[in-house]
Amino acid sequence: MDNLARAAFRRRVENEGPLMIPHCPDALTARLCEELGFDGGYLGGGGLGLSLAVSEALLTTTELAQTAAAIRRRSALPLVVDGGVGFGDAVHVTRMVWDLESAGVHAIELEDQVAPKRASHHRHVEHLVPVEVMLGKIRAAVAARRDPDLLLIARTGAVQNESFDAAVERCEAYLGAGADVVMLLPENAEQRAAAPLRLSGPVALLTSFDLHTPGEWAELGYSLVIDPVTGQTAAFSALRDAYREQRSGRPSARPAAESFAVFGQMQDLAGFEDLYAIERVTTEPGT
Template sequence: MGWGKIPMTPGQKLRHALASEKVVFAPLTLDALTGRIAERAGFSAGYISGGALGFAHGVSEALLTLTEIADVTQHVTARTDIAVIVDGGVGFGDAVHTTRTIQVVEAAGAAGIEIEDQVAPKRVSHHRGIEHLIEIGEMTDKIRAAVGARSDSDFVIIARTGAVRNESFEKAIERGNAYADAGADLVMLMPTNETEWQEAPRRIGVPLATITSLDTRLPTEWATLGWDLIIDPFTAQTAAVNAISAAYQQFRHSGTTGLDRHEISAHYRLLPDIAGFQELYEIEDRTTEKPS
């Protein structure tokens, strides 16, 4: 009897995607349903955004708990095969808090985590563009703690810096290389002009990630620039909010949503298939719904 193929760990899935795809795109996967939609569309990775989760809960990302983030992560990883990247914010504190954050998120089935260099606790005002960064040494301590906390060496640590906007591009390069030296597998930053987008991949010694919408550039353009991971926490949630808002407001204004009810019914009937009910039907067909 031959040996079966050993399945990849979540971290290995993400590393395989980064190694085999010219650019990896990770759209928002805030629940299992959107995760499965992303997987069906052909994405190899998904992203659980703290900002988007905060909006969904009606609070700031700064007020989310590790338990809430881990719970969402488990829902997505249990029902998809994509590599799930989790927004770990500031790691919920210092190096000790970051250690537990890594352990909990990895245990929830994530492939990797993003940790950023803002102060802890994170301020609500970061939504207004007001950010306060910690010193490089404090952040490198947190990265080393994160690296040491993972049980699978393939679990991906992404170090995010807000230095481009809050200090300077040169400081972002300095921080990025320091974070790479501390063990970060990828560095995330958000350049503000074309020169910075071009220079960053040449000046930071590990693969680069950024946060933007899927439509910012074509995949070939990202590949030419040398960026590796493009994360989009915006498109899915804003598209859903816009569609829901339009339907609800239209109904309150005119007594109808303006949507085709037959089309709505048809799409609703697709949800069990997207959610993966077929395997559950098969179990019931063999047991509780078995013909007598």
């Protein structure tokens, strides 16, 4: 990818927040987000683990990097990728950064849970590593990147496992080790408002966009607001409802003509017309 694109994204994160980053599991969704004018897309480990029905804990570096590369291949949308715990210790983090940077991502998130990651993370059972262990991973990630504009986001689960104050302390230490952005997980509106005020660097948040209006998000002071939930749950709910109706012998709520129309729109969004144009020139009779 063009390193200028990463530099431009970094400048926006540092100067323009909040950038609104929705769930983005594939290239088609990335192209939709790009068309709608979102600031970027989020390839979350939780979302990818659900799609593959294996949990985030059982993802591999290869699966994550290949998915990221497929998105970036067909979209210029800035991509933030959840690297989880880095798939191991500091040397495994190094490999992850190599692979994700080569895939063309703009930012990598790294969190301070134990490695290998545990599936029970999804039911809010987490085990944090000591601060020193996470600092080593962050330093390894900083050293591994070739493009200094590749953003490194250090995430802590300390709010839920220790305290809000402890989470702030961890985030400050992570910034000192070279993280470009930090992320904690506030438990209430008071903590959500306090986090950007308490921290000395850019702050990202995992949440639902629907918690606040755009104006309210702007006032809170976050650099990145990431919604990993709304898109995936909305898509799954619509799919489940339609299939239930059809399996019960009833038509889905969407008329067949509308479904075929949307199918055509999806082909347009995917950029198929460019492929059709090549075939018209190279393979159709008389050309």
